Structures are given as structure tokens and as C-alpha cells.
Amino acid sequence: MDRSLDGKHFDAVIIGAGMSGLAAGIRLAHFGKEVLIVEKHNAPGGLNSFYSLNGRKFDVGLHALTNYVPPGVKGTALGKILKQLRIRREELDLSEQVGSRISFPGESLFFDNDFSHFETEVARAFPKSIDGFRRFVAELPTMNDPALFKRMDSARAALAGYIADDALIEMILCPCMYYGSASPHDLDFCQFAILFRSLFLEGFARPYAGIRPIIRLLLDKYRALGGKRKMKCGVSRLEVDGGRVRRIHLENGDCVTAETVLSSAGLVETMRLVGKAGEQDDPRCHERLGFAETMTILDAEPSDLGWKDTIIFFSTEERFHYEPSREPVDVRSGVICIPNNYRYSDGKRLEEGWLRITSLANYDYWSSLEEARYYEEKVQAYEALTQNALKILPSLKGQSLDDLTKATDMFTPRTVTQFTSHLRGAIYGSLEKAREGRTELQNLYLCGTDQGLLGITGALLSGVTMANAHVLNK
Ligand SMILES: Cc1cc2nc3c(=O)[nH]c(=O)nc-3n(C[C@H](O)[C@H](O)[C@H](O)COP(=O)(O)OP(=O)(O)OC[C@H]3O[C@@H](n4cnc5c(N)ncnc54)[C@H](O)[C@@H]3O)c2cc1C
Structure with a gap:
């Protein structure tokens, strides 16, 4: 057994080598922090990992990298990730979608990475709603808009304030919910606004060789910056004293310490490592x-x-x-x-x-x-x-x-x-999101799924944002 980590101290320990954990690790290592990423599974990538079966390579779940914008568009999630992680756009080798569709009984709406095509489709199929739809798009807040995070009301209700056709509301909600709603039936307006922008106003792209080159790129960067990893060895317990995580126990028996712990395992999953909030204590878990x-x-x-x-x-x-x-x-x-x-x-x-x-x-x-x-x-x-x-x-x-x-x-x-290890197989995690990444412990923060930014781009952005907020800018 490799005991070499036992007793080591780090500036930050990150739980999980998924997209958010890797992004946080790169950001911190870039600024000279001593970082350890601990991953339970033998492969990195988390929910967006890869495997081989009978000699064929499979991506776990890559449909599309959302938030695609062409080079030169400023103030976008993709641009921020590239800048903060020092990744050149060409390194992602992204190709744009041909075109996608929302298909409901009796109606189908085409869309691609040119939003005007979607607008034309809405005007064709739902002429009564097109003015309201345009007004909604014009008033849609951006992710950088702090007011967005204060609006936690229902996306369905918000849309009904603009759009006359119930059928159009259902059609707009379908892709947004499938690509990022942890909650059934409806989602809060903030989450919806982020998803609408990332799917329709921005768009879909994919690397030719799937998710592997992206994961390899992130890992290579992290390693080159001196970041450390422990794979196939989960965090088994977070030992707490005086409102802080004092010691991080690993499944192989090693124990390390850190100034800050960033966890991408999920809110309930992380609090279980502290000995709190079992699944059975959280009735809303069953709605996952x-x-x-x-x-x-x-x-x-x-x-x-x-x-x-x-x-x-x-x-x-x-x-x-x-x-x-x-x-x-x-x-x-x-x-x-x-x-x-x-x-x-x-x-x-x-x-x-x-x-x-x-x-x-x-x-x-x-x-x-x-x-x-x-x-x-x-x-x-x-x-x-x-x-x-x-x-x-x-x-x-x-x-x-x-x-x-x-x-x-x-x-x-x-x-x-x-x-x-996501409870109940919930890809989008807990119904409650910790937008600021804080937990009840002073040096334990969340990144990724349960911080509320979902998907590959969202998770990368979450890792960067949480590393900045809770370690670098502290
Ligand atoms: C089938 C499928 C299809 C998808 N398709 C897309 C898509 O096309 N486009 C898109 O943008 N998004 C897609 N997603 C969503 C996207 O993959 C996730 O939102 C994103 O990858 C989440 O990243 P994360 O870092 O927040 O969490 P995760 O990927 O869940 O990473 C958390 C990591 O923590 C590890 N961990 C948990 N507990 C412990 C512990 N105790 N100790 C150590 N490690 C631990 C886990 O093993 C995991 O690796 C898809 C997801 C799935 C499952």
C-alpha cells in the first residue's frame, strides 16, 4: 500500500477528479498552491468519464459541450474557462453541431448555433407568442448579472409572463430540464436562465475524439503545474473540530491535512463524510x-x-x-x-x-x-x-x-x-444548491454539481469560481 501521503499537509485538498475538481486543481496549482486531488474511482472525469468495452472506446455521457460560442465573443462562460485555465481554444478541438430539434406531438422546432434560426422557428410555429418570446430573450439576465441569483422563482411562471402558448413553454423547458435540472416539474428561474443561454443563445459543440482529449488536457496541465493526485482511493471521513475540517482520512488508511477542502462529491454526500445527514434523513432525496x-x-x-x-x-x-x-x-x-x-x-x-x-x-x-x-x-x-x-x-x-x-x-x-457515488444515481445532484459553495464548516466548500453549475462547461466554471472565491481571493 502506498503510504507516502500519510501526514502530509496541503493548501487545498479537492474531493473528486471530475470536471470541477480538475478545474479547481489547475487554478490553484497555477498560483503555486500545494494541491491534492483525491478520486475514488480509477478513471478521472467523474460523470463525464470514459471506458473501454470489448476493445471499443465509450464516453460515459458526452452528448455535447454546451455554451459554445465562436472565437472572439466576449463575456461568456467558455471564454472565462479558457482564460482562467490557460487553455487555447484549438486545444479543445471543438466542432459545431449540424442542428438539433425539439420534437413534441404535432410540432417540431429546429435550432442550431445561430439563434436567429430558432427565433424563425418559434415565429412559424407559434405566431401568437413570438413578440413575448423576443421580449423574454431581450430581458434574459446574464450569468454575470448578480440580480439573476436573487430570482429563485419558478421558470414556468416566469415564462408564462411572456409566452401565450403553453405548448411553446413545454417545448422550451424540455431541453433545459434534460440538460441540467435537478428538480422535477419546474426549475428556478436562475438555473433556467443559465441553461437557456447555454443551449439556445450559445450552442453545442463536440471534440472529434470525444471526452478523452479534454480530460487528458486537464490532467496534463494539472500535473505540469505540480498538482498531486490520488486515484482509486476515496476520502472516507472528514474529521471535524471547532467548526473546521482538521483531518482528511483516505480509504487506504492515509490521513492528510489541508487549509481548505473543496468537494465535488455533492452536498449530502460530502456532509455524510462529516458524519451528518444520511440519505434517510433527507426526504427530498427521493425526488432526485x-x-x-x-x-x-x-x-x-x-x-x-x-x-x-x-x-x-x-x-x-x-x-x-x-x-x-x-x-x-x-x-x-x-x-x-x-x-x-x-x-x-x-x-x-x-x-x-x-x-x-x-x-x-x-x-x-x-x-x-x-x-x-x-x-x-x-x-x-x-x-x-x-x-x-x-x-x-x-x-x-x-x-x-x-x-x-x-x-x-x-x-x-x-x-x-x-x-x-452520487446518491440515487442523480446526475444533477441535490435539489438544493449551495450557490456560494459554502457549508456549515469554515474551511469546507462545494464545487461542481451541488454548487449549481451543471454540465461540462458549468462544472469547469464552478471549479474555477470556487477556487478563486474560497482559496485565492480569500
Ligand atoms: C450520461 C451523462 C451524460 C451527460 N452528458 C453531458 C453532456 O453531453 N454535456 C454536458 O455538458 N454535461 C453532460 N453531463 C453532465 C456532466 O457530466 C456533469 O454535470 C459534470 O461532469 C459534473 O462534474 P462535477 O465535477 O461537478 O461532478 P462529478 O463528475 O460527479 O465528479 C465528482 C467526482 O467525485 C468523486 N467522488 C465522490 N465521492 C468521493 C469521495 N468520497 N472521495 C473521492 N472522490 C469522490 C466521484 O467519483 C467523481 O469522480 C452528462 C452526465 C451524464 C452522467
Whole structure:
């Protein structure tokens, strides 16, 4: 056992080598701080990690890097991340989406990284609402606007103040909630404003080689700056005295100390390390949202099958349901992502066709199954999600998806908990967010998911912001 960390003191210990932890680590190491990142899992990346299965490389969850803006646009989340982490734009190798769609019964709205296209679509489909929609966009606060964080009212109610068509409200909420709402049914206006901007006013892009080069880039930077890492070894306990974390106990028995602890593990998950707030003590935990995702590898270029959209956010019912699933998977709404459909530079194409389908899923159901049953049920859920998506995607015109399929995989909320320790498989974490990252302990702060900035860009920004606020500018 490697005992070399035992007794060491650090300026900061960061719990988790996901996007927010790595970003915080780079920022602190850049300013000469002695930093240790402790990660429970054997691979970095957290919720956006990667793995290999039968020789094929899978990204855990990359659909899109949101908040994409072209070079030169000032005052954006992407620009701030690049500047603060000293990353050159070209290093991310981002390619823009071809175009995405919100698909509801009887109506479909196209959008891409040019917002005027979405505006035209709204005017076409909902002429009664276009003036209100434009007014809403004009009045939408920016992420840098402090007033935004004071408005914690309902996004549904706020939208109804501008938009006459209920159907349009449902269609706008669907992508925003799927890409970042921890709360069911509705989300607070602040979170909604951030998501609307990042999805519609900014846009989607993807690195050709997926999430790996981004993680490698972050790790290389962190290492080059002298940052230390301990992988495959979680923090098992935070020892507290006098309102401060005094000692950080690792799963291998080592114990280290730090001036500041930044945790990306989640609010309840972190407070459990202090011996507080078990899951059973927090009734709202049961409202946490779990998701399932299928991956299908195709022996075809999806656009040749007529599947030209990058991402489709769908609801099979007029009223969009976003709530803890009562069924193993809730096929009434979801996201279909086709990673091939980005404008990769030099006409490059992904070597294989990819189809990813995400829907809400029931954590209690999946976590209660014994191993053999779990695998059997996954096969059925895969089939249900895929058949449902085939009704939304353009018809295969006589071809069979089975004949085109080379390989498949699927994850459930149980997988998310197993590999990231997020309670109840909740990708978007706790319903309550600690916007300033503070906890009840003086030197313990949160970054990432439960600080409230979600997604890859949000998590990176959160790591940077929390490192600045609670260590560098203290
Ligand atoms: C399937 C899926 C698809 C997604 N798709 C996209 C997408 O297309 N675009 C996008 O922008 N976002 C996407 N996301 C969301 C995005 O991945 C997350 O919002 C973001 O990565 C969160 O980063 P984080 O650093 O806050 O947390 P995490 O990634 O959860 O990192 C926390 C880390 O802490 C570690 N940890 C927990 N407890 C301990 C402990 N006790 N000791 C040590 N380590 C611990 C965990 O293992 C984990 O690595 C997706 C997520 C999933 C799951």
C-alpha cells in the first residue's frame, strides 16, 4: 500500500477528479498552491468519464459541450474557462453541431448555433407568442448579472409572463430540464436562465475524439503545474473540530491535512463524510432524478439513414413529464443524440455510427435487482428505449436496426451511483444548491454539481469560481 501521503499537509485538498475538481486543481496549482486531488474511482472525469468495452472506446455521457460560442465573443462562460485555465481554444478541438430539434406531438422546432434560426422557428410555429418570446430573450439576465441569483422563482411562471402558448413553454423547458435540472416539474428561474443561454443563445459543440482529449488536457496541465493526485482511493471521513475540517482520512488508511477542502462529491454526500445527514434523513432525496442511457454502435453513417439531427429532445405527450420515474424507464420523454452529426473539421467522420438515447429512470427499481435479473431487465429497457426512439427518428424505410447494430451498452441510475457515488444515481445532484459553495464548516466548500453549475462547461466554471472565491481571493 502506498503510504507516502500519510501526514502530509496541503493548501487545498479537492474531493473528486471530475470536471470541477480538475478545474479547481489547475487554478490553484497555477498560483503555486500545494494541491491534492483525491478520486475514488480509477478513471478521472467523474460523470463525464470514459471506458473501454470489448476493445471499443465509450464516453460515459458526452452528448455535447454546451455554451459554445465562436472565437472572439466576449463575456461568456467558455471564454472565462479558457482564460482562467490557460487553455487555447484549438486545444479543445471543438466542432459545431449540424442542428438539433425539439420534437413534441404535432410540432417540431429546429435550432442550431445561430439563434436567429430558432427565433424563425418559434415565429412559424407559434405566431401568437413570438413578440413575448423576443421580449423574454431581450430581458434574459446574464450569468454575470448578480440580480439573476436573487430570482429563485419558478421558470414556468416566469415564462408564462411572456409566452401565450403553453405548448411553446413545454417545448422550451424540455431541453433545459434534460440538460441540467435537478428538480422535477419546474426549475428556478436562475438555473433556467443559465441553461437557456447555454443551449439556445450559445450552442453545442463536440471534440472529434470525444471526452478523452479534454480530460487528458486537464490532467496534463494539472500535473505540469505540480498538482498531486490520488486515484482509486476515496476520502472516507472528514474529521471535524471547532467548526473546521482538521483531518482528511483516505480509504487506504492515509490521513492528510489541508487549509481548505473543496468537494465535488455533492452536498449530502460530502456532509455524510462529516458524519451528518444520511440519505434517510433527507426526504427530498427521493425526488432526485435518475436517468438511463443506451448506446448503439451502428454499421452505418446515421445521416445516410436519414438521421441528420445532432440532438433531439422529445416528448410523446403534449405536457412534458420530468419527474422521478415510476417505471424502470420513462419513455414519455428523453434525448436522442447522434454524435456523428457535428461539422468535424476537414470533413472527418467518426469511424462508426453512434446513437445515444437518454430517459428518466427509477433508481429504487434498478438498485433493488439482484445481479442476473439486473442484466435481463437492462436488455428489456434497452429495447423499450430504442423502439420508442425509432418512432421519433425518421423511418429506416424497411431496414432493421438490429441488422445495422454492431454493439450496444446501457447504463442505469445504479451505474451512476456505482461509478460516481452520487446518491440515487442523480446526475444533477441535490435539489438544493449551495450557490456560494459554502457549508456549515469554515474551511469546507462545494464545487461542481451541488454548487449549481451543471454540465461540462458549468462544472469547469464552478471549479474555477470556487477556487478563486474560497482559496485565492480569500
Ligand atoms: C450520461 C451523462 C451524460 C451527460 N452528458 C453531458 C453532456 O453531453 N454535456 C454536458 O455538458 N454535461 C453532460 N453531463 C453532465 C456532466 O457530466 C456533469 O454535470 C459534470 O461532469 C459534473 O462534474 P462535477 O465535477 O461537478 O461532478 P462529478 O463528475 O460527479 O465528479 C465528482 C467526482 O467525485 C468523486 N467522488 C465522490 N465521492 C468521493 C469521495 N468520497 N472521495 C473521492 N472522490 C469522490 C466521484 O467519483 C467523481 O469522480 C452528462 C452526465 C451524464 C452522467
